[in-house]
Amino acid sequence: ADIKIGFVVKQPEEPWFQDEWKFADIAAKEKGFTLVKIGAEDGEKVQSAIDNLGAQGAQGFIICTPDVKLGPGIVAKAEANGLKLMTVDDRLVNADGSPIEAVPHMGISALKIGEAVGAAIADEIKKRGWDMASVGAIRVSYDQLPTAVDRVEGAISSLKAAGFPEANIFDAPQAKTDTEAALNAATVVLNKHADVKHWVAFGLNDEAVLGAVRASETVGITPDNFIGVGIGGADSAINEFKKPAATGFFGTVIISPKRHGYETALNMYEWVANDKAPPALTLTAGELALRDTYVEVRKNLGIE
Amino acid sequence: MAFLKRLLLGEQGLLVIFVIAFAAVSIFVPSFLTERNMLGLFQSVVTIGIVACTMMFCLASRDFDLSVGSIVAFTGMVAVMASNASGSIVVGLIAALACGTFVGFVNGTIIAKLKINALITTLATMQIVRGLALISSDGRAVGINDPGFYQLALSRFLGIPTPIWIMLILFCVFGFVLNRSVFGRNTLAIGGNPEASRLAGVNVDGMRIWIFTIQGLVCAVAGILLASRITSGQPNAATGLELSAISACVLGGVSLAGGRAAMTGVIVGVLILGIAENAMNLLNIQAFYQYLVRGLILLLAVLLDNVRSTGLGRK
Amino acid sequence: MAFLKRLLLGEQGLLVIFVIAFAAVSIFVPSFLTERNMLGLFQSVVTIGIVACTMMFCLASRDFDLSVGSIVAFTGMVAVMASNASGSIVVGLIAALACGTFVGFVNGTIIAKLKINALITTLATMQIVRGLALISSDGRAVGINDPGFYQLALSRFLGIPTPIWIMLILFCVFGFVLNRSVFGRNTLAIGGNPEASRLAGVNVDGMRIWIFTIQGLVCAVAGILLASRITSGQPNAATGLELSAISACVLGGVSLAGGRAAMTGVIVGVLILGIAENAMNLLNIQAFYQYLVRGLILLLAVLLDNVRSTGLGRK
Amino acid sequence: MADFLSFSHISKTYPGVKALSDVSFGVGKGSVHGLIGENGAGKSTLIRILSGDTAADSGEISIDGSAQHFSSTRDAFAAGVVVVHQELQLVPELTVAENLRLGRFPNRAGIIDFRALKAEVNRRLKDIGLTVDADTKVSKLSLGERQMIEIAKAIMLDARVIALDEPTSSLSSQESEVLFRIIGELRAAGKVIIYISHRLDEIFRLCDGCTVLRDGKLAAHHPSMADVTRDSLVAEMVGREISDIWGWRGRTAGEVRLKVEGITGSKLPHPIGFEARAGEIVGFFGLVGSGRSELMRLVYGADPRHSGRVIIDGGESAGSNPRRSIREGLVLCSEDRKFDGIVQGLSVGENIVISARRHFSPFGVLSLKREADTAAEFIKQLRIRTPSAKQDIVNLSGGNQQKVLLARWLAESGVKVLIVDEPTRGIDVGAKAEIYELLYELAEKGLAIVVVSSELPEVMGISDRIVVMCEGRIAARYERADFNEHAILASALPDRTAGEPNKKAS
Ligand SMILES: Nc1ncnc2c1ncn2[C@@H]1O[C@H](COP(=O)(O)OP(=O)(O)OP(=O)(O)O)[C@@H](O)[C@H]1O
Ligand SMILES: Nc1ncnc2c1ncn2[C@@H]1O[C@H](COP(=O)(O)OP(=O)(O)OP(=O)(O)O)[C@@H](O)[C@H]1O
Ligand SMILES: O[C@@H]1[C@@H](O)[C@@H](O)CO[C@H]1O
Numbered sequence A: 001a002d003i004k005i006g007f008v009v010k011q012p013e014e015p016w017f018q019d020e021w022k023f024a025d026i027a028a029k030e031k032g033f034t035l036v037k038i039g040a041e042d043g044e045k046v047q048s049a050i051d052n053l054g055a056q057g058a059q060g061f062i063i064c065t066p067d068v069k070l071g072p073g074i075v076a077k078a079e080a081n082g083l084k085l086m087t088v089d090d091r092l093v094n095a096d097g098s099p100i101e102a103v104p105h106m107g108i109s110a111l112k113i114g115e116a117v118g119a120a121i122a123d124e125i126k127k128r129g130w131d132m133a134s135v136g137a138i139r140v141s142y143d144q145l146p147t148a149v150d151r152v153e154g155a156i157s158s159l160k161a162a163g164f165p166e167a168n169i170f171d172a173p174q175a176k177t178d179t180e181a182a183l184n185a186a187t188v189v190l191n192k193h194a195d196v197k198h199w200v201a202f203g204l205n206d207e208a209v210l211g212a213v214r215a216s217e218t219v220g221i222t223p224d225n226f227i228g229v230g231i232g233g234a235d236s237a238i239n240e241f242k243k244p245a246a247t248g249f250f251g252t253v254i255i256s257p258k259r260h261g262y263e264t265a266l267n268m269y270e271w272v273a274n275d276k277a278p279p280a281l282t283l284t285a286g287e288l289a290l291r292d293t294y295v296e297v298r299k300n301l302g303i304e
Numbered sequence B, C: 001m002a003f004l005k006r007l008l009l010g011e012q013g014l015l016v017i018f019v020i021a022f023a024a025v026s027i028f029v030p031s032f033l034t035e036r037n038m039l040g041l042f043q044s045v046v047t048i049g050i051v052a053c054t055m056m057f058c059l060a061s062r063d064f065d066l067s068v069g070s071i072v073a074f075t076g077m078v079a080v081m082a083s084n085a086s087g088s089i090v091v092g093l094i095a096a097l098a099c100g101t102f103v104g105f106v107n108g109t110i111i112a113k114l115k116i117n118a119l120i121t122t123l124a125t126m127q128i129v130r131g132l133a134l135i136s137s138d139g140r141a142v143g144i145n146d147p148g149f150y151q152l153a154l155s156r157f158l159g160i161p162t163p164i165w166i167m168l169i170l171f172c173v174f175g176f177v178l179n180r181s182v183f184g185r186n187t188l189a190i191g192g193n194p195e196a197s198r199l200a201g202v203n204v205d206g207m208r209i210w211i212f213t214i215q216g217l218v219c220a221v222a223g224i225l226l227a228s229r230i231t232s233g234q235p236n237a238a239t240g241l242e243l244s245a246i247s248a249c250v251l252g253g254v255s256l257a258g259g260r261a262a263m264t265g266v267i268v269g270v271l272i273l274g275i276a277e278n279a280m281n282l283l284n285i286q287a288f289y290q291y292l293v294r295g296l297i298l299l300l301a302v303l304l305d306n307v308r309s310t311g312l313g314r315k
Numbered sequence D: 001m002a003d004f005l006s007f008s009h010i011s012k013t014y015p016g017v018k019a020l021s022d023v024s025f026g027v028g029k030g031s032v033h034g035l036i037g038e039n040g041a042g043k044s045t046l047i048r049i050l051s052g053d054t055a056a057d058s059g060e061i062s063i064d065g066s067a068q069h070f071s072s073t074r075d076a077f078a079a080g081v082v083v084v085h086q087e088l089q090l091v092p093e094l095t096v097a098e099n100l101r102l103g104r105f106p107n108r109a110g111i112i113d114f115r116a117l118k119a120e121v122n123r124r125l126k127d128i129g130l131t132v133d134a135d136t137k138v139s140k141l142s143l144g145e146r147q148m149i150e151i152a153k154a155i156m157l158d159a160r161v162i163a164l165d166e167p168t169s170s171l172s173s174q175e176s177e178v179l180f181r182i183i184g185e186l187r188a189a190g191k192v193i194i195y196i197s198h199r200l201d202e203i204f205r206l207c208d209g210c211t212v213l214r215d216g217k218l219a220a221h222h223p224s225m226a227d228v229t230r231d232s233l234v235a236e237m238v239g240r241e242i243s244d245i246w247g248w249r250g251r252t253a254g255e256v257r258l259k260v261e262g263i264t265g266s267k268l269p270h271p272i273g274f275e276a277r278a279g280e281i282v283g284f285f286g287l288v289g290s291g292r293s294e295l296m297r298l299v300y301g302a303d304p305r306h307s308g309r310v311i312i313d314g315g316e317s318a319g320s321n322p323r324r325s326i327r328e329g330l331v332l333c334s335e336d337r338k339f340d341g342i343v344q345g346l347s348v349g350e351n352i353v354i355s356a357r358r359h360f361s362p363f364g365v366l367s368l369k370r371e372a373d374t375a376a377e378f379i380k381q382l383r384i385r386t387p388s389a390k391q392d393i394v395n396l397s398g399g400n401q402q403k404v405l406l407a408r409w410l411a412e413s414g415v416k417v418l419i420v421d422e423p424t425r426g427i428d429v430g431a432k433a434e435i436y437e438l439l440y441e442l443a444e445k446g447l448a449i450v451v452v453s454s455e456l457p458e459v460m461g462i463s464d465r466i467v468v469m470c471e472g473r474i475a476a477r478y479e480r481a482d483f484n485e486h487a488i489l490a491s492a493l494p495d496r497t498a499g500e501p502n503k504k505a506s
């Protein structure tokens, strides 16, 4: 029969998810199944998205949930609708916080990505020969998003492991997850510590770090005194690398939307069509891309 | 022809247009008119439908409530956390209802007694309450320990899930209250002419406090049902609910200038929003185009209603 | 004492209270009153400050504009994409201004001519325009090819960045228009009593179209400056701007029932929001608690203004 | 006999205005007591204090010997006091029945007993002689009908004290008669009635005594009307004698300035035509709902026309909308000052110059000096009682608001045709005479003036010609020489055989 697979994501406006969808579409075209793409920003939307998939006769779906704690509800809803379930990016957890092992998952832990960011920054600090004790770190935070907390915590943990003093990490809370909000928050931090010469910045994604980079430019900090490392590697980061002169945006940890989109969709198809269950857990790696390596990194990851 | 005109332009014209649109969607959108999808559709509008009931009163009395989304999220958290802490679902529910009612009461009191603009007041409580929800849960969803809590949303009566029943009951109750009770008529009077109502001895301050308080209570009901459906309390839940609920009301002919409201209209408004969303997903319309379509449907719906009422010679 | 009372309760009382609050913040929040921080503060309110100018007119004429955030994002995208495509920044700017003006004109025409509720109309265009921004860029940020574009935001005059100058100029222009031009007075008249204004010869429909059109144009200015500041066009930019701009206006004493507005008030409103944000970050207040504080400040600001005006014997 | 209702030492100050100072008087049971005074004398303020709506700064009200402390209108109701306010206080979106019992719905456990409500309301309306249905929305009623509903609202309460603030200002004489009958019944039932009016003939006809306020002070108190004369009252009110309030003087009519041909609109399906010449004052008389206001709104372009032409000075068709009408020299001073007259929230000065300012605002930039001068000029000329031109218009007394509206059009230059709908509604005798004088002067300057009025004496007193309307058509025309009260009234009555005074046009 016709195979129909759902792909539900939490923030359809984010480039990352656009990419995931794009690669999933490629899988759909290859295998000749229908892909239903639904954006679901909160628990309620997720519930209706699953109902909707059930109603239109899908056999299974892949989801990046707005909140991992929605796990039991999603599992129950999928069961009620007779849908096979796989998760991507973020792994579902039980009420007690333990991962729901029964649901196949492909992703990279938010903590791990964060750690990669922190490590990249620490390495670069050392390379530039700065004294860790005199470097300021901007933690562009958006604490209402659990993933965001995990990522920056990851970054902080590897910075600390490399000897970065915790007291030098300053919080720049974004009011929203866009660049302008990050820019405004980071400006305040920079102005408050006007005496600090060297700065590093990390955050939820590329947009957040870009805000900090823009802030550094407005207060006159030059790129050689600033190390910003983002997460994602979408166009906003690539645009930065394409600029004629280097900026404070040092690098970004690219995660591959190709694997997350294409492979998950393919796995689900195999599961539905040939009853071949996907591996219970696939962890992908993030890869650091810099101004002069990003083309290559993207090629390696199969983007472009 | 004349009959058709009378039908379309009559009091129930909005309903008639809606029925026609519904029929069209049923025909052209595959798997729309199936029992499963209908149940899914109704469940998807439970939160907004419930909140729209009291939002209607709020708007009809010429006020505004932007804090509904935050209250829904907050009370959902409270229900879950209090249930978990006490080990009793009933305690959880009571705590949630009490919190919702309290926030509503505070809203109403500030607005009525301190005479602070409702928009600003509820914009403030919207932030404060959302802050409380985030603080109490450290920004993360809180899972429910006792699976009995899910039953609120999963249980069915005559094959229809409880939340839908609750929404239908609230539609009836508030429809009745609006048209047949002193409370409802006074609400419309306050919105239509606050000065006249005051001079006629209507306790305007008291009414406003009640309206917001009930709004808070009803948001708590919606919050509990939502927590039960998503099996957790989510501090980020229901953002943007205020605008959806207000749209549903305005679509349904509730006047923002106060004084005019009808429950059937609001129900139609809620369904229009729900059907638009549902049909777009069934048709697999791309996320970005959904924005366009949603906007156009809004415009079209009000425009149609407008053409209708001017055709009727009303203003 | 009597002097103090007169000062606080006088026409400029809001301003006086603000100055006192500002002094308090300067004293108690370290590194608040530094040149760098002040410039940062002003830059952070550029978008909302610019948009609040015309939002003031919109509210004063008893209308609403929810589409401002989307227009800012959309015109920012247009500016970048048109600059890139044509290789000329000027072409990009003109295209952006034209698009903003056009959207505003459409808003105004629908509202004035088709007599559709402004809230619903702009809620619809808010979605449609956001959709367009997302579709045209495929949801991605678009980088600027010509670094000259950054100069819009980076260039300085007398040590103060251009965007701040532009905001200050717009404050002056719209303050003048409101108080000293027929346009401004007619705006207030429409808000006070639209029907009476019409009979007194005010072209109410025309005025409303103009107000929304200018709002669109001004949003485009904000959009261009924003794109220049963040060195790219971002389709997700400026979400929620509508509520911030409206809050700033209401804080500044603009009446949602129309007919009352003052530019100084709006400027104070904008600054209150900006300072609150700025000081909270300087004080390192935790994100979730910032919600609480923001809500409380909103309440407090209106409450103070209220106490002031009732103390004055006004209603 | 001790006074049933007494005011003692009532004072009230608004910013810049001493509205009442040390007013004391009393009224006995079963009597109608008149309260008169110039615009802004403080009548409405006194009544608002009585209704519990506003608190006095000092002083006390006592009823039946016991002091009253009202902190809201509900307290006043509880004490048996009801007030019909000068401005209508109805909820347009509710039905007649709901409005009549607003705040006091018959109910069981909060559920309204609509059947009882309708039955009661219909019965009362019939008593009062009103033929509107209890289920009609108030927004569908004419101004006169609304005024009657407002009065019915007060009568339906079982009050001890009833105050009526200019109840007849928008009633036709037929409706006024009904009201007078009801007042008689209330007096017979032992109520105290405070009656405010600028129509002195009503005071003489109805009242057992009267009190005159001037500048917020008690100017005179007459426990009985025995030795009070019209002239003495006027002197007490205005501080001077006014001999002939109409002061009509002959003029010669010139060219036709306004010509209306076959005009129809949604509420006036039958084509109507009339003309007005330079230097002429044409009076329009008719019963409430006869369509005079509708006609003038169509002429002015305030409502869409279905057909017909309006020609000014023989030029082409004018007045498709108010803005164009004004530019072509045709202006309308509308009858409902609250709904479509004053612009709430703007100052007195702004309300005056709102239209005229375009003549002295180069490139749309205001000339604050010219504006202030213009406002000051008309505040002085029309004796508008306001602490300053910057005062919010809503704080003015009703009559003074009306003067501001007149000033708005007097300030316009280039007016050729002036239409005034109920120009003296709520205006005191002294000011009336001044306004008539103004109209004559304008006519002498060559304007064509159309006056709509429900006061027959006024129409007869100032018009050069009278047009009578009935049920949306012109029923008769009279030249000044042929003015005859009975004939004019008779032609205004819709169905001379049915004998029903106020049948609605269908
Ligand atoms: N709310 C208010 N604020 C300021 N001044 C007011 C207010 N209400 C009334 N006044 C002033 O008090 C004075 C008395 O007004 P009031 O309405 O009692 O006059 P009135 O005798 O009823 O006149 P009219 O015959 O025109 O109705 C007026 O000068 C008026 O401008
Ligand atoms: N808002 C309304 N809706 C429906 N019908 C109305 C409305 N206002 C007036 N009418 C009706 O229109 C007709 C003409 O009313 P209009 O007000 O023009 O009469 P008028 O002669 O000026 O009397 P008035 O003294 O009341 O002003 C009447 O039959 C009236 O009942
Ligand atoms: O929210 C993030 C998203 O921004 C993307 O980076 C993929 O992972 C999700 O968890």
Ligand SMILES: [Mg+2]
Binding pocket: D043, D044, D045, D086, D165, D397, D398, D399
């Ligand atoms: Mg009065």
Ligand SMILES: [Mg+2]
Binding pocket: D292, D293, D294, D335, D421, D452
């Ligand atoms: Mg009339």
